[in-house]
Amino acid sequence: MREYKNSWFLPDMTNIDKSIVHAIEENSEEGNYHKNKGLWLKYAAFIYLSGARRMEPFLMPPYIYLLRQEPKIYVIRKVNEKHFNKAGKRIIEDTPWLVHSDYEMQLFYFLLEGKKEMSLNFNQLLGKKLDKDTSTKELRLLGSKITHKFEENFKMEITNGEQTLKTGVPVHLLRHLRAYELVVNKGYPPALVQKLIGWNTMNMVFYYAQIQRAMRQKEVLAMYEKLPNFHS
DSSP states (O other), rough: OOBEEEEEEEEOOOOOHHHHHHHHHHHHHHOOHHHHHHHHHHHHHHHHTTTTTHHHHHSSEEEEEEEEEETTEEEEEEEEEEOOTSSEEEEEEEEEEEEOSSSOOOHHHHHTTTTTTEEEOOHHHTTTTOOOTEEEEEEHHHHHHHHHHHHHHOEEEEOOOOOOOEEEEOOOHHHHHHHIIIISSSOOOOOHHHHHTOSSSSGGGGGGGGHHHHHHHHHHHHHHTTTTTTTT
């Protein structure tokens, strides 16, 4: 099975939601202020909460609304960059997201500015307007520009297992972290994560090396639990 070899992850992978919230708070206070700083931080929150690919928020303004009050469920409407209908048009998905923690709630509150629904427009970050029919080739070219700018505006403490640095975060790492949070920390079944993240097959869930390692560790610990003398 192919692995996504993103070698960077968080020093503490057990409190990812908390780490994202704290990073947004720190980045809002530190660094050179400019007019788009707040919008970059909203972009970070959106990419993490929705597990979106980096260019998806630019293909159409994402829309978020509260579906249920208790338990809280928000619907995120966005374009799926990789999924097309029979007419060759990119599919628009309305995905319900269950809120699990106060930190997730803070991220939704930050995005919606305390409202129950809102359309988000990130075009200012790109400097141009795209649409759902923008070619894959153009998205790749613009993607490198977005990645570079994002790393200038969003820094966290990350590690590759050998060294830990506070540095610009690769935007796709937020998608990795969301998948890890759902599968490993929240125990979501792969079929559900596939639908939430927007993959073609649930095998994609295990393409990330960090998820593979964490799930293997969980499987071994579960086997230990079944040993006759484990608790003695």
